[in-house]
Amino acid sequence: MSPVDHADLSDFRSTLAGPVLTxxxxxxxxxxxxxxxMVxxxxxxxxxCHDRADVVAALAFAQTHKLEIAVRGAGHNIAGNASCDAGMMIDLSTMDAVEVDLAANMARVQxxxxxGQLDAATQAHGLAVPVGINSTTGIAGLTLGGxxxxxxxxYGMTVxxxxxxxxxxxxxxxxxxSEQDNAELFWALRGGGGNFGIVTRFDFELYPLGPEVMAGLMVFPLEQAESVLTQYRDWILKTPVEFNxxxxxxxxxxxxxxxxxxxxxxxxxLAVCHTGEQAEGEALVKQLRGFGQPVGEHIGMMPFVDWQQAFDPLxxxxxxxxxxxxxFTAMEDGLIQAAVKEANGLAGPECEVFFACIAGVANRVSADAMAWNARDARFVMxxxxxxxxxxxxxxxxxxxxxxxASTRPFASGGAYVNFMTDEEGARVQDAYANNFDKLVAVKRQYDPDNRLHLNQNIRPD
Ligand SMILES: Cc1cc2nc3c(=O)[nH]c(=O)nc-3n(C[C@H](O)[C@H](O)[C@H](O)COP(=O)(O)OP(=O)(O)OC[C@H]3O[C@@H](n4cnc5c(N)ncnc54)[C@H](O)[C@@H]3O)c2cc1C
Structure with missing residues (x-):
């Protein structure tokens, strides 16, 4: 049963370019x-919503009818905040245009x-925005969290x-x-999540890439994992930033x-991606092979857009x-031992523990430059x-x-809000560390009543 009067809903529908579903x-x-x-x-x-006028109208209608608001990009976030019970989902998934402006070296992204859509549009020009590794993830939630x-x-974080x-x-x-206009809001949007307003366009710098990269998988038995990881952890930090x-x-x-x-x-x-010269990539892969006795390997040159879809089936x-x-700033012995021990007790055939290496350009930015602050992190689990x-x-x-719990003693500060569940609200302040107070101030300015609270919430109070 809708909490909204039939006539009101009918009027509302008539003002919009996009449909309203019940x-x-x-x-x-x-x-x-x-x-x-699970959600x-x-x-x-x-x-x-089909355009920004629909977003404005939706916000006004939700206000008038006191409806809780959930904002949906591609709906990937683990916490499930892109939907709500009994309120209004503002669904942006059909606003999906990408404009690549070569003169400005910029992608304008709805x-x-x-x-996948962003990679396809930018790679058509041999360019890329640094984003995540799964083609069906949404650019909106991903960018707003880091x-x-x-x-x-x-090339650094997406933010x-x-x-x-x-x-x-x-x-x-x-x-x-931007850095010139509403600079504090811009600072907060770069990692502070969907707390401050509804983003209807992201403007990204473009970077040269590929379109072919050297990528693929090398597989070791878990019995060799401790030895492989112990060799990997320092070695990867010495490799060129084109290699990951x-x-x-x-x-x-x-x-x-x-x-x-x-x-x-x-x-x-070991999932490999090298965006530099092929010979350099081959030499690095050879070193990696020497870390143990792989039971399988499939690494070679391929279009970057294909590699970006390699994990979609899983x-x-x-x-x-x-x-x-x-x-983590480093993978200490204790961390490797704890993680391998837990991997031996995997709870099911689709469960996994993964470590992403993010060491490089992202570490060279200061922690207070924007909301996303984990500039000392070299690995994310x-x-x-x-x-x-x-x-x-x-x-x-x-x-x-x-x-x-068993890996916590080795963790550094902060936490990646895009990987946090709906029960981790108490972790938000820790996640933003010294940037938290400024985020609260920006929240107070742009959303003092906390209408946008279905997110990793930064409360205005
Ligand atoms: C399979 C998978 C792979 C992933 N891989 C990576 C990865 O490689 N790297 C990485 O960094 N992260 C990765 N993630 C995490 C991902 O960044 C987050 O799940 C992210 O929130 C997804 O964005 P979305 O738009 O699809 O999410 P949604 O669930 O649609 O949105 C998440 C939240 O963002 C906010 N939001 C969304 N759109 C807007 C908007 N336009 N304006 C304001 N607020 C908005 C809302 O608060 C919403 O609840 C992955 C997630 C999954 C499920």
Whole structure:
């Protein structure tokens, strides 16, 4: 039952370019579904905005009818804040245009764009924005929380590439935020999440890339993981920033290049991406091979846009997911031992512990330059518990919490808000550390009543 009068809703619909869905619309269930299958919320209204005037109208309507607001980009966030029960979902997923302006060396990106759409548009010109590693993730949530992927070592965080953003405040004012205009708002948007307004356009600097890169996987049995990781941790920091390697400990998927006897066994996978000269990449991969006795390898030149989709099959929407995260300045012996021990007890065939290396350009920016502050972090761990049946909830969630607890003594400050669940609100202040007070001040200025609170919330009080 909608909390909104039928006549009011009909008037509202007539003012919009996009549709408003209620539970009786055929596509309601498809649109309200989020990436994390554990989240099952039922908004009273879903406003599928087609332009910024729709966003302004949606905010005003929600205010008049006292509806809670959830803002949805591509719906990937683990916490499930892109939807709500009984309130209004402002769905931006159909605002998905990308304009590549070669003269200005800038990509102008609407908030419903996925990483795959952005990569396709920029790589057509041999250019890229440094974003995440899964093509169906949304640019909006990713950017507002920080954003890192294969290019982070060379080109920095996604927020480092942000040059400006068009923002609609909760009062419906359309602002442009950049280092020149509304500078404090811009500072807060670069990592402070969806707390300050609704972004209707992101303007990114573009960087040369590929379009071919050297990428792929090298697979070691989990028995070799401690030795491989101990060699990897210092070595990776000495490699050129064009080179990146992340480590994933999990059960081996049935990948065609792996012998069938390896499928389903516990492995440490090194995922490689090199964006420099091919010969340099080959030499580095040769060193990596020497860290143990790999049971399989598939590394070669490929289009960057293909590599950006390589993990999509393992990350399809709809599964049940629970994540835990820490940052690390170094991978100490104790951390490696704890992580490998936990990987030996993986809670299910789709669960994994991964370490992303973000060391490089991002470490050269000062911690107070913008809201995203973990400038000392060289590695980010994501404990990714993933499973299909609700009956496995306890086992998988408890396993993730155990990995989180046993690796905590080695963690540095901060935490990546984009990997935090809905139960980690108390961690938000720690996540932003010395930048927190300034974020509260900006929140007070732009959203004093905390209407945008379905996020990793920075409360105005
Ligand atoms: C499979 C998978 C892979 C991932 N890989 C990476 C990775 O490689 N690197 C990385 O850094 N992160 C990664 N992430 C995390 C990702 O950055 C976050 O989940 C991010 O929030 C996703 O953005 P979205 O737009 O899809 O999310 P949504 O769930 O749609 O939005 C998340 C939140 O952002 C806010 N929001 C969204 N759009 C707007 C807007 N236009 N204006 C204001 N607020 C808004 C809202 O508060 C919303 O609740 C991954 C996540 C998944 C599920």
């Amino acid at each position: 539970a009786d619309n055929a596509d309601y269930d498809e649109v309200r579904a989020l990436w994390n299958g 099952d919320k039922r908004p009273a209204l879903i406003v599928r 908030p419903g764009v996925t990483l 954003g890192f992927g294969w290019l982070c070592r060379r 480092d590439a942000l040059r400006g953003a068009e923002v609609i405040t909760v009062d419906g004012e359309i602002l442009y935020a 390697t992340w480590v994933v400990m999990r059960h081996a998927p049935p990948l065609p290049f792996l012998d069938e006897s390896v499928h389903g066994t516990k492995v440490a996978v 990350l399809a929407p709809g599964a049940r997911n629970y994540w835990k995260t820490h940052n 994501n404990v990714h518990a993933r499973w299909q049946e609700a009956s496995d909830d306890d086992a998988c969630i408890n396993w993730a919490r155990s990995v989180f």
